[in-house]
Amino acid sequence: MTNRPPLDVRRLRQDFPLLAADPSLHYLDSAASSQTPVQVLEAMDNYYRHFRANVHRGMYRASETASVRFEEVRRKAADLIGAHEEEIVFTRGTTESLNVLAIALTRKLGPGDEVCLSALEHHANLVPWQMAAKVRGFALKVLPLDTEGRLDLEAARTLIGPRTKVVSVAHVSNVLGTIVPVQEVAALAHAQGALCVVDAAQSVGHLPIDVRRLEIDFLAFSGHKALGPTGTGVLWGRKSLLDGLEPVFYGGDMIQEVFWDRATWNETPWKFEAGTPDVGGIIGLGAACDYLRLVGVEVIRRHELELLAYALDKLRAVPGVKLLGPARAEERSGAISFSVAGVHPHDLATVLDTENVAIRAGHHCAMPLLRDLGLIEGTARASLHLYSVPEDIDALITGIAKAQKIFRV
Numbered sequence: 001m002t003n004r005p006p007l008d009v010r011r012l013r014q015d016f017p018l019l020a021a022d023p024s025l026h027y028l029d030s031a032a033s034s035q036t037p038v039q040v041l042e043a044m045d046n047y048y049r050h051f052r053a054n055v056h057r058g059m060y061r062a063s064e065t066a067s068v069r070f071e072e073v074r075r076k077a078a079d080l081i082g083a084h085e086e087e088i089v090f091t092r093g094t095t096e097s098l099n100v101l102a103i104a105l106t107r108k109l110g111p112g113d114e115v116c117l118s119a120l121e122h123h124a125n126l127v128p129w130q131m132a133a134k135v136r137g138f139a140l141k142v143l144p145l146d147t148e149g150r151l152d153l154e155a156a157r158t159l160i161g162p163r164t165k166v167v168s169v170a171h172v173s174n175v176l177g178t179i180v181p182v183q184e185v186a187a188l189a190h191a192q193g194a195l196c197v198v199d200a201a202q203s204v205g206h207l208p209i210d211v212r213r214l215e216i217d218f219l220a221f222s223g224h225k226a227l228g229p230t231g232t233g234v235l236w237g238r239k240s241l242l243d244g245l246e247p248v249f250y251g252g253d254m255i256q257e258v259f260w261d262r263a264t265w266n267e268t269p270w271k272f273e274a275g276t277p278d279v280g281g282i283i284g285l286g287a288a289c290d291y292l293r294l295v296g297v298e299v300i301r302r303h304e305l306e307l308l309a310y311a312l313d314k315l316r317a318v319p320g321v322k323l324l325g326p327a328r329a330e331e332r333s334g335a336i337s338f339s340v341a342g343v344h345p346h347d348l349a350t351v352l353d354t355e356n357v358a359i360r361a362g363h364h365c366a367m368p369l370l371r372d373l374g375l376i377e378g379t380a381r382a383s384l385h386l387y388s389v390p391e392d393i394d395a396l397i398t399g400i401a402k403a404q405k406i407f408r409v
């Protein structure tokens with residue numbers, strides 16, 4: 001697998017309708033949402049045209065086909081992260097997966113207990129825990145970063161203690177690009193008898209992931225950031241842990257038996273999937289997993305790393321540009337935040353749009369981090385995926401120069 005040839009990016013870009021239709025588009029916002037290959041669109045279209053029916057209920061051909069195609073996505077998603085298929089719970093995305101965990105894992109917590117998060121969390125891995133803390137009375141602790149935006153493992157070692165019940169961290173920061181050493185974090189959590197949750201929204205499809213090698217307990221990711229459709233996601237958990245958790249959503253499909261005064265639950269993973277799922281979307285997610293596996297996530301990582309190093313070098317050479325996050329490309333994934341002296345990030349994004357360069361500007365749903373960094377007005381962020389090319393970075397650099405000229409800085 002590791003000897004696979006490098007990506008044929010030019011050819012592969014033809015799979016992505018937006019990029020194929022407009023070769024002048026420099027799409028540098030994959031951390032917000034990736035592009036979707038035609039194979040994913042075709043898989044969804046095939047469902048809607050040829051076996052459009054609800055899953056798990058029908059005794060007729062279309063429903064049976066839909067159920068089989070839907071269920072086989074568990075194996076595809078499991079293969080992508082080194083898990084077992086019965087451990088894959090389908091959700092609407094990382095946010096929903098983390099909300100489920102923040103409720104389900106804290107039901108028995110109370111005053112005196114602690115949940116640890118890192119200082120680089122997206123709101124999706126902060127606000128659900130804040131709300132649970134309010135209801136249950138446990139405390140939230142924030143694991144600090146060092147000056148380069150890396151998790152301070154020494155500080156983590158002292159903060160994760162006997163009161164800690166859950167440690168929930170992002171695998172990759174959507175702001176700083178930092179890769180968090182989740183294996184080490186999980187070891188610190190387990191040494192204290194705590195569970196380790198990983199928000200993999202920015203790492204699935206970018207970094208090879210093996211949940212068993214990482215020795216973590218739960219992982220969340222979104223389909224739409226990993227070449228799949230919007231509104232789809234995964235919550236992975238160790239089977240024994242999922243078995244021990246009460247569901248969070250109730251209704252059809254997640255039950256075994258229902259009486260007027262009580263109900264019993266279906267098995268894992270179905271007990272966490274109440275109601276009709278996004279059948280077409282999940283089938284699309286399966287096609288995205290196939291696409292990633294076919295290309296090879298380790299090949300994607302190699303490509304992104306090369307491009308990342310190129311982008312960091314180019315940006316560093318621009319006067320007035322300040323880069324955030326670790327200096328070494330190897331310690332990062334493909335989200336590159338920066339500020340340009342004298343140009344508001346929103347103005348920069350607007351000028352870049354006139355050059356057909358799509359970036360994100362703002363607080364990136366990580367307000368506490370940006371406040372800590374003294375950058376509450378936000379940053380500009382360019383982010384990569386397997387279809388990104390050096391020309392995208394060159395166009396970004398040209399656009400920055402144009403903005404500097406307009407704003408006379």
Ligand SMILES: Cc1ncc(COP(=O)(O)O)c(C=O)c1O
Nearest residue numbers: 093094095122124170174201222
């Ligand atoms: C690190 C991280 N966590 C969670 C999320 C939330 O993902 P979603 O909006 O797909 O639920 C994002 C989205 O940007 C993210 O970057």
